[in-house]
Amino acid sequence: MSFLTATGVLIFIALLFALFKLKKPETSLAKQVFVALILGVVFGFFLQIIHGGDLAAISPTLTWTDLPGDVYVALLRMIIMPLVLVTMIAAVVKLHQVAALGKIGASVIGILVFTTMVAALVGILVTNMFGLSAEGMTGGDRENARATVLETRQQVVADLNLAQVIVRFIPTNIFDDLTGSRDTSIIAVVIFGMLFGLAALLVSREKPEHADRIRDSTDTIQAIIMRLVKLVMSLTPYGILSLMTYVVASSNGADILNLIGFVIASYVAIAIMFLVHGLLLSLTGNNPVDYFRKIWPVLTFAFATRSSAATIPLNIKTQVDELKVPPSIASLSASFGATIGQNGCAGIYPAMLAVMAAPTVGIDPLAPGFILSLIGIITISSFGVAGVGGGATFAALIVLPAMGLPITLVALLISIEPLIDMGRTALNVSGAMTSGVITSTVIKEGV
Helix, strand or coil: CCHHHHHHHHHHHHHHHHHHHHCCCCCCHHHHHHHHHHHHHHHHHHHHHHCCCCHHHHHHHHHHHHHHHHHHHHHHHHHHHHHHHHHHHHHHHCCCCCHHHHHHHHHHHHHHHHHHHHHHHHHHHHHHHHCCCCCCCCCCHHHHHHHHHHHHHHHHHHCCCHHHHHHHHCCCCHHHHCCCCCCCHHHHHHHHHHHHHHHHHHHHHHCHHHHHHHHHHHHHHHHHHHHHHHHHHCCHHHHHHHHHHHHHHCCCHHHHHHCHHHHHHHHHHHHHHHHHHHHHHHHCCCCHHHHHHHHHHHHHHHHHHCCCCCCHHHHHHHHHHCCCCCHHHHHHHHHHHCCCCCHHHHHHHHHHHHHHHHHHHCCCCCCHHHHHHHHHHHHHHHHHHHHHCCHHHHHHHHHHHHCCCCCHHHHHCHHHHHHHHHHHHHHHHHHHHHHHHHHHHHCCCCC
16 A cells, blocks of 8 residues: 555545544534535545546545445445335325325326426526537547447337336336346335235225234334434445545546536536426425425435435435425335436436437427427436436437437547536435425325
8 A cells, every 4th residue: 555545545534533523413414414525525636636636546545435435325225125115015004095195106206207397498498508519529439439338228228118118117026126136126116015005004994903013013114124224324424425535536627627518507407407496395385495405415415426216215214304294205206206207317418418419410409399309208208217227328318319319429428427417316316305395295185
């Protein structure tokens, strides 16, 4: 281990200890996460400076500083499936009316799809406003290699229609889906949990002698799972410090500067959609300032990990504990929001790429017909993204060919993809939580 590597690791350990000392009853998790975020950014830049921006030289240090973040994300992934399954079963068992489950699902999905349509329109308008175009863009060896891979992957999703996607949601082997073996495993576990809970609810009504035992057992298991979630959540500041250190230290400044216009436009679109979420909350009688204050730790984690699925445990816990959303609604919105109607990955990103690629094939990106067709295809494909996995990349692979546009642009943006994906993921999670809060406000019976 070199001197610079050892120095970096020792400083990182000192930062972890500082976060540990900060952990006091009067210090909220949001404040701890914010401090960890700032420390991670500063320390990541520090590593860049002392190593002269040489990513290969920084790598040995990141091997050790990544450890807390990798462990934290692994623990979160460990509890996702048990949390979703148990929460859904318990939530359905506690429903006063079975019909309320259908109302909740319809409301959550409807809000997710609607906000994705708005996100697509925002992406179109912002891209045109910035005058972005793929004309004249060239790629190096890495981008060209990526383009070849994407051409192959595009063939996989080309023949996948909406009907096939829906079939993939249905669990055929729940034990297999509990391992997360499929792209649609989370939705499959949600569906199984709903059906299992519904069966338990019907048994309670048909045979009242079992009712108390069913409710008590589900309450006990849910309490244990939520305590486990709380234990893992207490590690959030350390995970954020580690993850942000990696993000900043491993960023290639030259690549970012070359495509800074697209980065800025992407974050402008993302910011506008956050405002849209706030507006929708205001229109339904919720306080957007209070909402964003309470979900800050969730957004920070989503930003750092770039994983909507890994954010599910923190998402559900925050909705239930901080936003006072019923567990049935929180579970559905967090789970569906991680795979369906993602505002950032399935809405903004493919819309921006389509507008940029349109001039290369002689299409006017401002033509009403083009815009309406693009919004329609993005809305439909927001379900298809869940069916094939891969987030924003697969969303683009579905939308661009459907519009008759080349997919090469996806590869050309590979250098800055991680930087933009952080903001997109945070927006995805906010969209899921917004659907939960609005649904909770609108549907007050049976939950």
